[in-house]
Amino acid sequence: RKEVEQDPGPFNVPEGATVAFNCTYSNSASQSFFWYRQDCRKEPKLLMSVYSSGNEDGRFTAQLNRASQYISLLIRDSKLSDSATYLCVVNDKGTASKLTFGTGTRLQVTL
Amino acid sequence: NAGVMQNPRHLVRRRGQEARLRCSPMKGHSHVYWYRQLPEEGLKFMVYLQKENIIDESGMPKERFSAEFPKEGPSILRIQQVVRGDSAAYFCASSNPNEKLFFGSGTQLSVL
Numbered sequence: 689r690k691e692v693e694q695d696p697g698p699f700n701v702p703e704g705a706t707v708a709f710n711c712t713y714s715n716s717a718s719q720s721f722f723w724y725r726q727d728c729r730k731e732p733k734l735l736m737s738v739y740s741s742g743n744e745d746g747r748f749t750a751q752l753n754r755a756s757q758y759i760s761l762l763i764r765d766s767k768l769s770d771s772a773t774y775l776c777v778v779n780d781k782g783t784a785s786k787l788t789f790g791t792g793t794r795l796q797v798t799l
Numbered sequence: 800n801a802g803v804m805q806n807p808r809h810l811v812r813r814r815g816q817e818a819r820l821r822c823s824p825m826k827g828h829s830h831v832y833w834y835r836q837l838p839e840e841g842l843k844f845m846v847y848l849q850k851e852n853i854i855d856e857s858g859m860p861k862e863r864f865s866a867e868f869p870k871e872g873p874s875i876l877r878i879q880q881v882v883r884g885d886s887a888a889y890f891c892a893s894s895n896p897n898e899k900l901f902f903g904s905g906t907q908l909s910v911l
Contacts, residue, residue: 692841788840791839
């Protein structure tokens with residue numbers, strides 16, 4: 689079983705749609721959780737951290753369910769510029785020393 | 800305020816040659832991390848270094864790969880006697896302790 693599992697997609701959605709990505713992780717001792725965005729083999733960029741209480745940043749909402757070891761990302765009102773690969777990332781330690789990346793979910797937003 | 804700088808952006812090597820990838824961390828950052836991304840796969844942790852120290856190399860292949868972060872100068876990821884399977888994007892990231900990582904633009908290594 690992979691440490692971090694994501695549906696690879698692609699998710700093809702029209703502009704303005706709401707889309708949700710899910711991710712599961714295998715290590716119950718994991719401490720920190722993130723969503724990163726990666727454009728076309730460029731460097732990954734931090735989109736947002738994920739907390740059990742849920743957190744929102746504009747059109748993006750992230751949620752963590754520790755009991756189910758499940759992380760989600762919701763994107764509302766999709767824009768063309770949201771087209772990218774979204775990486776679910778887990779850190780097993782309190783520091784940022786060793787991030788474990790999922791293989792990513794590809795999103796394509798169309799007109 | 801320059802970000803994490805990696806060079807070269809693209810590196811082509813023939814099988815058996817050596818590859819040297821360089822990474823200059825963001826100004827003020829003391830920690831460097833190397834990750835590898837194979838085609839159609841996620842990023843895999845390779846090694847975590849502080850100045851003159853390897854903190855965690857659990858993701859490094861046992862042979863041919865080495866990394867250093869000297870007191871002066873950039874961090875170097877060195878791959879000896881490259882094989883086709885080493886072809887990948889190699890990303891460096893830097894941070895301060897317990898802070899978020901910033902990634903460089905990566906080096907795309909192609910082995911012919």
